[in-house]
Amino acid sequence: MTIPHALEATHLYKVFGRSPRDAVRRLKDGATRAEVADAGTAAVIDASFTVNPGEIFVIMGLSGSGKSTIIRMLNGLLEPTSGDVTVQGRSIRSASAAQLREIRRESISMVFQHFALLPHRTVLDNAAYALEIQGVGRTERRRRALEILERVGLGDRAEAMPSELSGGMQQRVGLARALTAGTGILLMDEAFSALDPLIRREMQEQLVELQRELGRTIIFITHDLNEAMFLGDRIAVMRDGRIVQNGTPEEILTDPANDYVAQFVQDVDRARVLTAGAVMEPAHATTPVTAGVRGALRAMRELQVGSVFVVENRRLLGAVTDRAVIRAVKAGQTDLRALVDRAVATVGPDDPLTDVVERSVESAVPVAVVDAGGRLLGTIPRVTLLAALGNVPATTREIDVIEPAPTVPQAAIIASLAELAEPTEAAPVDGALAAKGGAR
Numbered sequence: 001m002t003i004p005h006a007l008e009a010t011h012l013y014k015v016f017g018r019s020p021r022d023a024v025r026r027l028k029d030g031a032t033r034a035e036v037a038d039a040g041t042a043a044v045i046d047a048s049f050t051v052n053p054g055e056i057f058v059i060m061g062l063s064g065s066g067k068s069t070i071i072r073m074l075n076g077l078l079e080p081t082s083g084d085v086t087v088q089g090r091s092i093r094s095a096s097a098a099q100l101r102e103i104r105r106e107s108i109s110m111v112f113q114h115f116a117l118l119p120h121r122t123v124l125d126n127a128a129y130a131l132e133i134q135g136v137g138r139t140e141r142r143r144r145a146l147e148i149l150e151r152v153g154l155g156d157r158a159e160a161m162p163s164e165l166s167g168g169m170q171q172r173v174g175l176a177r178a179l180t181a182g183t184g185i186l187l188m189d190e191a192f193s194a195l196d197p198l199i200r201r202e203m204q205e206q207l208v209e210l211q212r213e214l215g216r217t218i219i220f221i222t223h224d225l226n227e228a229m230f231l232g233d234r235i236a237v238m239r240d241g242r243i244v245q246n247g248t249p250e251e252i253l254t255d256p257a258n259d260y261v262a263q264f265v266q267d268v269d270r271a272r273v274l275t276a277g278a279v280m281e282p283a284h285a286t287t288p289v290t291a292g293v294r295g296a297l298r299a300m301r302e303l304q305v306g307s308v309f310v311v312e313n314r315r316l317l318g319a320v321t322d323r324a325v326i327r328a329v330k331a332g333q334t335d336l337r338a339l340v341d342r343a344v345a346t347v348g349p350d351d352p353l354t355d356v357v358e359r360s361v362e363s364a365v366p367v368a369v370v371d372a373g374g375r376l377l378g379t380i381p382r383v384t385l386l387a388a389l390g391n392v393p394a395t396t397r398e399i400d401v402i403e404p405a406p407t408v409p410q411a412a413i414i415a416s417l418a419e420l421a422e423p424t425e426a427a428p429v430d431g432a433l434a435a436k437g438g439a440r
Contacts, residue, residue, distance in 0.1 A: 277349030280378030
């Protein structure tokens, strides 16, 4: 059974100006943004994307790229010049005013950049405001709002006024208000950009944690690539009104669609974006525990490695080294299980490379990537880890040998000089010339 999208944007265009429909027609015929400037300003050009339930979808781009215009079309604040937005199966463009209000109440909440709190209401009443609009009774809405305030760390400030809070706390109230509304989709337009860097990072981490706990669908707008990479399950990169790439953080970082995206990602901290599963290699250096000591030695000899991982029904038991196996062979031991070092470094496929680096430094063997059931999925040797962090390929190739320029053998040079030194009838020696008064 196919799970329906939480939200879908289909061929969205938004043109501001005197002839927006004419501009869209020309854009569809291949005209550029600059070429339709006489008809209007094309803020969004042919933007299409889907957002899955429970994911954080980030739309990022520089100022003027069209990202904020898109988010206003998603909840009907702006009507598309062309195209449509479908929210949980309901069309925004064809909805009546009453239906649009219903969609906003039941399906979509918004967190603004500048908090937009009601200054004359307490923190608790601000958080409960969306439920008040929905007609929920005072006791019930305050109970639900207080529960969310506890989650965002403001339970003890429920009766405070917004003016008594810091900027970070006020943004938490705005987030709590959106979460308390109980809608499945949250739209967040540059929600953390007004915060100090440390508070901003705290809010990013808290948003990810809340999303995991509550399973809300979040569409997040930002101009900060590091923020996009940290938050997004998928990212749409915009430039001049168009989406130039749409993919996971790993895809955008390792395979940028064009030079513009490549320039964007060149300074990103790859260790915080790439995951173990994205860079791991197949686990070739393995042996089943049933192969015994000699089987492990044979595997190491064939693969020309100094250690192998030992598995049992695909589950990782640990690793053995060549030294330990050779000693066991000399001692007549056959049970491989007794030699296994179970303290090998392991990570999960979704762990960031920052965790892999820490474990790799302390490990004598490659870091093992295992799933929740302990099954070995792959390995990350140090050379692979360094290559991923340095954005260079980990594979090697044959290097062409540069042949030196041909030189004349020394013996040939000496022979040539000797021939030049011998007198001939056509060319008298210096002594004959001297006898006739010639130059010496």
